[in-house]
Amino acid sequence: xxxxxxxxxxELAAVLLIVxxxxxxxxxxxxxxxxxxxxxxxxxxxxxxxxxxxxxxNDPLPVRYLDWLGSAVTGDLGETVVPPVTDVLDRVAAALxxxxxxxxxxxxxxxxxxxxxxxxxxxxAGGRVDRVISAGAFGVLSVPSFLAGxxxxxxxxxxxxxxxxxxWVRLSESIGDNLYHAFLPALVIALAETAxxxxxxxxxxxxxxxxxxxxxxxxxxxxxxxxxFSDALRPSxxxxxxxxxxxxxxxxxxxxxxxxxFALPGMGSLVIGAANTGDFTMVQGAVLVIAxxxxxxxxxxDLSYGVLDPRIRRAHV
Amino acid sequence: xxxxxxxxxxxxxxxxxxxxxxxxxMQDPRRSRSLWAGVVLTALGIVTVAIGVAGLRGANxxxxxxxxxxxxxxxxxxAGRLLRHRFGAGFDLTSWLSAIWLxxxxxxxxxxxxxxxxxxxxxxxxxxxxxFARPDLLSEYPLGTNNFGLxxxxxVLYGARASLVVALGAVAMGLVIGAALGIVSGxFRKTTDAVIGIFTNSLLAVPPLILLIAxxxxxxxxxxxxxxxxxxxxxxxxxxxxxxxxxxxxxREFVLAARxxxxxxxxxxxxxxxxxxxxxxLSYAMVMISVLIVxxxxxxxxxxxxxxxxPSWGNMIAEGEGNAFEEHPHIVLVPGVVLxxxxxxxxxxxxxARKRFDPRQAKL
Numbered sequence: 001x002x003x004x005x006x007x008x009x010x011e012l013a014a015v016l017l018i019v020x021x022x023x024x025x026x027x028x029x030x031x032x033x034x035x036x037x038x039x040x041x042x043x044x045x046x047x048x049x050x051x052x053x054x055x056x057x058n059d060p061l062p063v064r065y066l067d068w069l070g071s072a073v074t075g076d077l078g079e080t081v082v083p084p085v086t087d088v089l090d091r092v093a094a095a096l097x098x099x100x101x102x103x104x105x106x107x108x109x110x111x112x113x114x115x116x117x118x119x120x121x122x123x124x125a126g127g128r129v130d131r132v133i134s135a136g137a138f139g140v141l142s143v144p145s146f147l148a149g150x151x152x153x154x155x156x157x158x159x160x161x162x163x164x165x166x167x168w169v170r171l172s173e174s175i176g177d178n179l180y181h182a183f184l185p186a187l188v189i190a191l192a193e194t195a196x197x198x199x200x201x202x203x204x205x206x207x208x209x210x211x212x213x214x215x216x217x218x219x220x221x222x223x224x225x226x227x228x229f230s231d232a233l234r235p236s237x238x239x240x241x242x243x244x245x246x247x248x249x250x251x252x253x254x255x256x257x258x259x260x261x262f263a264l265p266g267m268g269s270l271v272i273g274a275a276n277t278g279d280f281t282m283v284q285g286a287v288l289v290i291a292x293x294x295x296x297x298x299x300x301x302d303l304s305y306g307v308l309d310p311r312i313r314r315a316h317v
Numbered sequence: 318x319x320x321x322x323x324x325x326x327x328x329x330x331x332x333x334x335x336x337x338x339x340x341x342x343m344q345d346p347r348r349s350r351s352l353w354a355g356v357v358l359t360a361l362g363i364v365t366v367a368i369g370v371a372g373l374r375g376a377n378x379x380x381x382x383x384x385x386x387x388x389x390x391x392x393x394x395x396a397g398r399l400l401r402h403r404f405g406a407g408f409d410l411t412s413w414l415s416a417i418w419l420x421x422x423x424x425x426x427x428x429x430x431x432x433x434x435x436x437x438x439x440x441x442x443x444x445x446x447x448x449f450a451r452p453d454l455l456s457e458y459p460l461g462t463n464n465f466g467l468x469x470x471x472x473v474l475y476g477a478r479a480s481l482v483v484a485l486g487a488v489a490m491g492l493v494i495g496a497a498l499g500i501v502s503g504x505f506r507k508t509t510d511a512v513i514g515i516f517t518n519s520l521l522a523v524p525p526l527i528l529l530i531a532x533x534x535x536x537x538x539x540x541x542x543x544x545x546x547x548x549x550x551x552x553x554x555x556x557x558x559x560x561x562x563x564x565x566x567x568x569r570e571f572v573l574a575a576r577x578x579x580x581x582x583x584x585x586x587x588x589x590x591x592x593x594x595x596x597x598x599l600s601y602a603m604v605m606i607s608v609l610i611v612x613x614x615x616x617x618x619x620x621x622x623x624x625x626x627x628p629s630w631g632n633m634i635a636e637g638e639g640n641a642f643e644e645h646p647h648i649v650l651v652p653g654v655v656l657x658x659x660x661x662x663x664x665x666x667x668x669x670a671r672k673r674f675d676p677r678q679a680k681l
Contacts, residue, residue, distance in 0.1 A: 011515065018519035026535050142661035144611045146618045147634060147653045150642065158643050253526030253615075260619060271527065272619055275534040287531045291523045 005303070012299060019291045020072065023284050024065050077285035082277045088285035091270060096289070098168065098266035103255050105182055106189025107244075113190065114197035119228045121198065122205035134202070137195040145254040149188040149261040156184055168264045185258045192254065193247055200243055204236035211235075238305075245301035248294060352402050358395025362388050378451055378646070412669060415662035422659060426477040435468025437475045438626040449645045461647045463636060469651050472628035476652065477659075479540065479629045484609040486544035488602050491551035498552075499559020500586050500594055504567060510560075517553040525550050529612060533621035543622060547609045558601060562594045600674040603667030607660045614656055630656045 035051040052058055059067070071078070077088035121133040140148075157165040163184045170178065208214065209232055217227050256268030263269065267286060274282035365388030369381055397410040425432065435458060436442050446466030450458045460469040502513040523531070529546055536542040566572065567590070575589050610630075616622035617631025625632050630652045637649035 011518065014515045015518045015522050018515065019522045022519070022523075023531070026531060138664070139661065142607075142664050143657055144614055144660070146615055146631075147649075147656065150634065150637070150649055151653075154642055154646070154649075249521075249524040252524040256526055256530070257615060257619070271530055272621070275530050275621055278534065280534060283531055283534045287523065287527055290527050294524055295522045 008299060008302070012295060015295060016292065019295070020069055020288060021065060023287045023291070024068050026284055026287075027280050072285075072288060077288070078281045080274075080279050080282045082274075082279040082282075088282055091282065092267070092286055092289050095265060095267045095270045095286075098264055099252075099255050099259065099268065101178075102182060102185055102189060102258065102264070102266060103251050105179075105186035106255070107193060107251065109186055109190035110193035110197055113194040114201060115233070117194070117198045118201035118205055119233075121202045122209060123224065123228065125202075125206050130202075133198065137198045140191055140195040141199075143191075145188060145192055146257045146261065148191050149185075149258055152184060152188055153261065165262060168262075185262045185264060188258050188261070189251065189254050193251065196243065196247065197240055200239050201236060204239050205232055208232045208236045241301070241304070245298050248297055248301075252290065252294065351398055355395050355398030355402060358391050359399060360395070362390070362392030362395055364388070365391060374453060412665060415665045418658055418662050419666070422477055422655075423481065425474050426481055429471070429474045429478060432474070434471035434474065435462075437467060437471035437628055449648070451645075452647050452651065460651045461645075463633075463648055467626075467628075469633075469647070472633055473630070473652055473655050476628040476630045476633055477655070479623050479627065480610050480613055480659075483540055483543045483547060483613050484606045486540075487547035487551055487609050488605050490544065490548035491555050491605070492598060492602060494548070495552050495555030496559045496591065496594060496598060499556040499561075500563050500590050502556065503560040503563025504582070504586055504590065513556065513560075517556045520549060520553045525612065526615060529616050530619070530621060533616060538622060538624055540623075543613060543616070547612060550612060551605050551609060555598060555601075555605075558598055559594050562597060563590055566590055566593045596674050597671075600667070600670035603663055603670055607663035607667065610656070610663070611660060 035048040035057070039047060039051060057064070068078075075089055077092070079085050079087055080091070117133055117137075121130045124130060153165055156163050164181055165184075168181055205228075214227060214231060217231050222231075255266065256271065258264070259266040259268035260272050267290060271283060271286045271290075273279075274286065366385055367388075369384035369388055374381075393410065393414075397408075400410055401408045436446070446468075447458070447462055448464055448466050450456070450462040450466075452459065452461040452469070458468050458470070460473065462468055463472070498513050498517075502510045520528075528550065532542075532546040532549070536546065572585060572589050575585050580589070613622055614629070614631035614634070617629040618635045620632070620635065622631055623629035625636075633652040634649050634656070637645070642649045
């Protein structure tokens with residue numbers, strides 16, 4: 001376990017270096033001169049030169065990269081290019097909790113929906129309920145999240161008026177209000193995840209239900225509910241947990257879209273707004289933060305297999 | 318859909334269903350009853366669709382939509398019965414319809430410039446055209462018009478051109494580069510493998526949509542740049558799959574035989590490994606295309622992809638944001654339904670192809 005961990009951390013460091021270099025290089029890919037982006041056009045050449053000097057754009061690439069990385073590691077991601085000029089890290093720190101909350105709520109909702117659905121589906125595999133649920137899950141997976149979001153907004157926010165749109169109440173202000181405002185966005189995020197989890201969990205449950213220990217439980221006269229929740233669920237959940245890791249990337253993607261749709265002040269709105277105005281330091285900083293969180297979370301999920309399934313722990317030693 | 322669920326269930330259960338469904342010789346009256354039910358349902362469905370399209374012209378739009386959808390559903394159920402009666406229980410109408418939809422879409426997208434379509438992007442030429450015309454299959458604007466009076470059918474088809482070109486280009490680029498990297502990585506192992514591994518892991522370390530947005534910030538939103546950005550999305554999984562297949566094929570006898578006959582490493586990789594690695598990759602490509610179509614649509618929806626007035630499914634749906642959607646739902650529904658059907662068809666057929674050609678998927 002110790003050696004695997006060490007190897008993983010080494011790989012992780014290499015990956016983070018490359019990712020940070022990639023985000024850093026974003027600026028060099030810019031079609032126009034950053035100095036022109038900052039000052040606007042029609043200034044004296046000397047002024048542009050001064051900005052370039054100040055940004056360190058005249059130094060050789062490796063020096064610039066190390067400079068940037070050094071300050072990024074110490075928590076200085078620079079200032080936004082587009083006015084109002086603010087500290088990038090402050091903006092990220094304000095936006096991150098919103099996105100994390102949405103992602104966690106969405107994922108929680110997906111688990112809440114998918115576990116009963118998968119059980120209902122797997123209990124009589126091939127039956128009418130199973131066919132409807134499977135077909136429904138497959139259909140939902142083919143609806144892009146921005147389309148689903150737009151439709152849900154139209155029905156629940158505009159037509160029925162049950163939920164607000166384009167408002168956000170911080171968790172610290174009022175928990176009830178916060179959840180009320182987060183419900184629809186989280187629902188949009190949960191849709192695709194629910195469909196995916198239901199499919200995977202259903203398949204694993206069907207396999208588990210054919211095992212001898214399930215037969216033994218049935219022979220003992222255990223109730224269906226007891227068999228499903230106490231005997232079948234845990235051994236069937238490994239593929240789903242693997243999937244949790246893989247879905248994380250898509251989860252972040254749908255969070256971005258949902259924030260844009262509902263105009264919520266999260267990382268997604270931050271990145272899209274910055275991308276639309278060409279605020280490259282903001283995009284750079286936000287992408288770096290998201291990538292670091294993403295990579296670390298994936299590492300945690302990998303390590304959690306060992307905790308959940310003792311067989312994996314032994315296999316690695 | 319029924320076949321799909323059967324495939325994913327274990328064999329013991331599948332046999333039971335086959336036995337139950339297989340027509341026994343004694344069941345003849347039941348079969349002919351099912352045939353009649355199929356005929357009646359199909360006829361009823363077609364009549365309902367006709368009523369929805371022609372009979373209810375000018376009625377409430379939602380009512381018309383509901384009637385047409387109900388009619389289509391009836392026709393689907395009825396025709397499914399008829400065709401199963403004719404071609405056996407394994408006939409899967411939904412898959413066939415998916416294939417037909419994709420073929421029609423590709424053909425229409427290819428032929429869009431020569432088809433008798435309305436105006437798709439030149440606002441100046443549609444000054445006299447009705448704005449926000451409702452979809453009416455029997456009128457001059459079968460799928461309606463948008464706020465500039467541009468024809469939605471034409472825009473959907475030109476949007477299909479953009480989506481398909483970008484997604485296909487990206488998958489092609491991803492396949493060529495990804496297969497090469499994957500085979501090299503799995504063949505040489507050691508340092509090569511480690512370097513390529515870290516490279517793919519780095520691409521995977523940025524969530525897909527974030528990577529796209531970051532690239533869109535710095536790249537001009539042209540079709541070529543979009544295809545390039547999307548190919549970076551497709552690359553890591555293709556490299557991983559190609560590497561995994563290479564690892565298994567390298568140990569097979571035919572590679573040993575080629576080695577014994579003195580084949581060079583390049584020859585082994587291109588002539589022995591490539592064809593074997595390519596088959597599962599190609600079946601995966603279909604699902605990949607659908608993922609990339611969604612990614613392109615999302616990017617265009619966010620205003621970072623294909624820029625209006627050039628149509629793309631994503632930016633067409635974005636036109637309906639705000640109040641336009643509430644008053645004129647077809648602005649969103651027309652491109653939305655086309656996008657859904659395309660993604661659904663690709664997913665369905667891709668899943669079938671994968672189960673068939675990728676032995677590693679069989680276990681799942």
